[in-house]
Amino acid sequence: MIAIITGATGDIGEEFVKKLINEVDSVWAVGRNESKLAALKDTYGEKIVPVKADLSDKEDIFEFCRKIADSRPEIGYLVNNAGVARMAPVSEFTLEEMSDMLDINDKAATLICRACLPYMAKGSYILNIASASAFQPNPYIALYSASKAYLLSFTRSLNVENEAITCTAVCPGWVDTKMLPKSGRNGSIRYPGMVTAAKVVESALRDCHKGKDVSVCSFYYRYMRFLSKVTPHRVTMKMWVRAIRQYI
Ligand SMILES: NC(=O)c1ccc[n+]([C@@H]2O[C@H](COP(=O)([O-])OP(=O)(O)OC[C@H]3O[C@@H](n4cnc5c(N)ncnc54)[C@H](OP(=O)(O)O)[C@@H]3O)[C@@H](O)[C@H]2O)c1
Numbered sequence: 001m002i003a004i005i006t007g008a009t010g011d012i013g014e015e016f017v018k019k020l021i022n023e024v025d026s027v028w029a030v031g032r033n034e035s036k037l038a039a040l041k042d043t044y045g046e047k048i049v050p051v052k053a054d055l056s057d058k059e060d061i062f063e064f065c066r067k068i069a070d071s072r073p074e075i076g077y078l079v080n081n082a083g084v085a086r087m088a089p090v091s092e093f094t095l096e097e098m099s100d101m102l103d104i105n106d107k108a109a110t111l112i113c114r115a116c117l118p119y120m121a122k123g124s125y126i127l128n129i130a131s132a133s134a135f136q137p138n139p140y141i142a143l144y145s146a147s148k149a150y151l152l153s154f155t156r157s158l159n160v161e162n163e164a165i166t167c168t169a170v171c172p173g174w175v176d177t178k179m180l181p182k183s184g185r186n187g188s189i190r191y192p193g194m195v196t197a198a199k200v201v202e203s204a205l206r207d208c209h210k211g212k213d214v215s216v217c218s219f220y221y222r223y224m225r226f227l228s229k230v231t232p233h234r235v236t237m238k239m240w241v242r243a244i245r246q247y248i
Helices: 011-020 034-044 058-071 095-119 142-161 197-209 219-230 233-247
Strands: 002-006 026-031 048-052 075-080 125-129 166-170
Touching (some): 002 011, 011 026, 011 034, 011 075, 058 095, 075 095, 095 125, 095 142, 125 197, 166 197
Parallel strands (some): 002 075
């Protein structure tokens, strides 16, 4: 039985590697950087199978999906974790940046789910790493937030369509990883309710084993999710913009 982890070279991705490596025969570690993949193999040993793929590239995504079909592996876990983010108004993005973000955050995860389904049996798990930013629209991370809302919606539907497989959208708030810039226009950035990557992964695995379709790892962000359900989004958007205005 194998685990497939995209973005395995990132902070949350490596935590998944650490937690799953003893549960499976091998981990297909998907990443775009060969030397980071080689370092992962040095650290975690022969169970790591490095798979080089740039998930902003349609050909690489399709080639990886073909590799899955050709190998017909028994997949115990699929973790779609690769992702990119940038805080800026939409008008400051280039078309290429926008296209890459949507391809990495959504297209790759969606196609890889489809490619894995035939090789996942009862009791296997899909974890799609979304974000608490999926719970409401968030100006200035509009594209990221919308891409994660897509992933949340897609994952919950997939969970209903495939009763034997548990599909969980993992929705952490701020996580202390290299994705988050340490400083903004006016000095260092404060991230309320920030947690470690280890905490996100522990609670994601606990929640998927319980059969949950959404995993939110801290009380603070479970409360924020509740708030976004009971408060009009024009109000929660105003609160968000007020909180981040000093950094943009
Ligand atoms: N940090 C947070 O506050 C936070 C909050 C909620 C959700 N998340 C989500 O958690 C996931 C992991 O992020 P992280 O915080 O662990 O950040 P990270 O350390 O930057 O990891 C991101 C991973 O995605 C990979 N990646 C980026 N572009 C890629 C591409 N074109 N092709 C293949 N792989 C690519 C990176 O590869 P390289 O190593 O080559 O760069 C890296 O392995 C993301 O989906 C993110 O949206 C993060």
